[in-house]
Amino acid sequence: MTHPVLDAIAGRLIVSCQAYPGEAMRHPETMAQVAQAAVVGGAAAVRVQGIADVAATVVAVDVPVVGLWKDGAEGVFITPTLAHARSVADAGAHVVALDGTRRPRPDGLTLAQTIAGLRETHDVLVMADCGSLADAVAAQEAGADILGTTLAGYSGERPKLPGPDLELIAEIVAACDRPVVAEGRIHTPAQAAAARAAGAYAVCVGTAITHPSTITGWFTSALADAVPTAGVPAAPTTKEA
Numbered sequence: 001m002t003h004p005v006l007d008a009i010a011g012r013l014i015v016s017c018q019a020y021p022g023e024a025m026r027h028p029e030t031m032a033q034v035a036q037a038a039v040v041g042g043a044a045a046v047r048v049q050g051i052a053d054v055a056a057t058v059v060a061v062d063v064p065v066v067g068l069w070k071d072g073a074e075g076v077f078i079t080p081t082l083a084h085a086r087s088v089a090d091a092g093a094h095v096v097a098l099d100g101t102r103r104p105r106p107d108g109l110t111l112a113q114t115i116a117g118l119r120e121t122h123d124v125l126v127m128a129d130c131g132s133l134a135d136a137v138a139a140q141e142a143g144a145d146i147l148g149t150t151l152a153g154y155s156g157e158r159p160k161l162p163g164p165d166l167e168l169i170a171e172i173v174a175a176c177d178r179p180v181v182a183e184g185r186i187h188t189p190a191q192a193a194a195a196r197a198a199g200a201y202a203v204c205v206g207t208a209i210t211h212p213s214t215i216t217g218w219f220t221s222a223l224a225d226a227v228p229t230a231g232v233p234a235a236p237t238t239k240e241a
């Protein structure tokens with residue numbers, strides 16, 4: 001690859017550091033610290049949501065920052081307009097991640113117009129968050145530098161599998177010639193490796209690394225379903241006097 005950011009992430013892990021509205025960890029400094037911890041663990045890049053979080057993280061880590069701005073929670077909400085994209089780039093993101101689906105955008109621009117407009121003002125890479133093979137093909141045509149499977153299972157064109165959509169990753173890799181970032185519901189190291197084996201250029205993991213409430217829920221659910229099997233010592237009981 002010919003771009004230093006693409007060189008940096010080749011075959012590597014990107015960690016998405018996001019807290020959601022109303023959550024205790026939703027604070028730019030907190031997310032920047034989470035990003036620092038991910039870098040210590042070997043993250044080659046981090047993905048961060050929100051202008052303040054991007055700005056705080058860019059100065060806190062020495063790896064590329066993939067920035068996005070979620071505005072809303074339905075339809076096109078990941079960096080939905082050119083104005084959002086420029087703000088993310090202004091905050092210092094090295095890569096601007098934006099909705100890469102074929103759905104209408106709130107400002108009426110096409111994806112190609114959005115990418116071209118961003119390039120007029122900023123020297124950044126663009127990651128298109130796609131939900132299907134057709135999205136990825138169109139996003140490549142529109143000028144995206146990186147194709148992500150971020151929206152597979154969220155835009156209505158692919159099933160929402162419990163794990164990553166490995167089939168889609170392989171299809172995009174076969175049909176396109178841009179780096180493909182596997183993202184979405186990669187919950188285990190084995191799934192990350194499987195995404196890489198399916199042809200992903202890099203693998204992005206969020207929830208399983210940086211969302212403690214969800215991870216805690218996985219454990220509490222497992223315990224709620226678990227029953228002691230034979231041979232397990234019984235819990236001590238209080239001796240009667």
Ligand SMILES: CC(=O)N[C@H](C=O)[C@@H](O)[C@H](O)[C@H](O)COP(=O)(O)O
Binds near residue numbers: 151154
């Ligand atoms: C669909 C959507 O809004 N995805 C968002 C995109 O930035 C994030 O909420 C995800 O956490 C991120 O894509 C990483 O995925 P996962 O958390 O499954 O590892």
